[in-house]
Amino acid sequence: MAGGAVTRFAPSPTGPLHLGHAYAALVADARGQMLLRIEDIDRARCKPEWEAAIFEDLRWLGLRWPAPVMRQSDRQAVYAQALAKLEAMGVTYRCACSRGDIRAALSAPQEGAAMIGPDGPVYPGLCRDKGIAAPDAAIRLDMARAMALLGQISFDDSGQDHAGRHLKTAPELIETIGDIALARRDLGTSYHLSVVVDDAAQGITEVTRGADLFEATAIHVVLQRLLGLPTPAYHHHRLIRDDQGKRLAKRDDARALAKYRAEGATPQDIRHILGI
Template sequence: MAGGAVTRFAPSPTGPLHLGHAFAAIVAHDMARDDSGRFLLRIEDIDRARCRPEWEAQISDDLRWLGLTWDQPVLRQSDRLPVYAAALDTLAAHGLTYACTCTRGDIRAALSAPQEGAPLIGPDGPVYPGTCRHAGHDRREAAIRLDMARAMAAVGPLAFTETGPAHAGHHRIDAAQMIAGVGDIVLARRDMGTSYHLSVVLDDAAQGVTHVTRGEDLFEATAIHVLLQRLLDLPTPVYHHHRLIRDAAGKRLAKRDDARALSKYRAEGATPQDIRALIGL
């Protein structure tokens, strides 16, 4: 990690931080600090209907209680909508996107047709059947999708380096798998103006992130992000997908698991060292 790793923790202020968030934040923080690097905070608040200022304040308070410090400035996705729009314009200018008016029900119906067989499930859910690919709908009334076949034809060989324990190594990205197994992903939802895939790629580049640390459930999405990086002429960081914190039944924690919220452990007298022990650090 020559020059000091730059990592980030990117929570959404839609609920309390739980033990899984603590694990993700500590992994990213310790990787950067152990390398004399920079640890950054990003607030992923594009879902305006669910984000709350009080949750953002609680995030900062919980992280400080854990003993974590972050370099300034804090990046907020809600401040970057023009950046996402400009990237969409760039991709559209190269003929790589199209407008999609399909609802989730439309997609389910198309995929459940008898001649289609069992629907393929990719890292973004059921693989989109391409219904709107040549429809020419007005983008102001639609989601924006990436034409995966055109996108893969526009780039050369793609690969990334992974250092996480489950997938460590150098991974090449297969064009046929991207087209058939991932499909035409959504780049901008009609109510947000962007998507996770687009914003995370642009934000990591803007913050100069060199090492992306995140849960292993996002490993399969990495190929999407590497493709977007190439299309938008952005650097590809090193990826580190870590284990997930699960409950006693083996289910990954979610924000609805309030019983494992850091605020409740704090109220019961737990220490930051207790939290590290609970999550195996």
């Protein structure tokens, strides 16, 4: 896929870009035509100054991208259309559970150890058959009904640790992923739904991202198949970690690109640090 792919870098403007972001952006740029997308559905945490800093950091690294830049905050109507299509297919239901309700259900002695999926503990299905109609409730994917329609799914990955074709069956996805949230009452969408809809809208042919998102890929392929959207190739690359082996996060300001730049580092220095 390298060279001819359409890739994307999709940061959230909730803090400074760090070395891990730099690596992800450089990988996306090296493997094809990189598009930029601002994932700002969480309006309470996203700030204009962080978005401006993203542009500054990426330009300093020497990266360029076509205009206009897609912003998820502009696309709520598109996500609502996707949700409506899934609802018409009968593969969603409304969920009124709080986080406390879910924790309590999973901690019951008869439940045993909770299965941990890409979104954390697998939802125990408390609202699946309740017929909740509240318009402000969360919306969940009924994985069993979805997989009854699809049978199984597959996708291709070229990342070092996940190279090859991956086949996922209905029993596996029901057990290990379960009924994930497609829309939260406070956001109107979710990462999983918006990323699938936006990748298709931007014509992304290869998704490059960190290996920590590999397990979420099955969710995205399920949604692609249900919505009639193309499944891109995937390239899950290595993560950039600190000296203790911990994955970098935005709270790691000591590794923020802006601080490296302020201390006199060059873009080539950053590439050297990252092993590029």
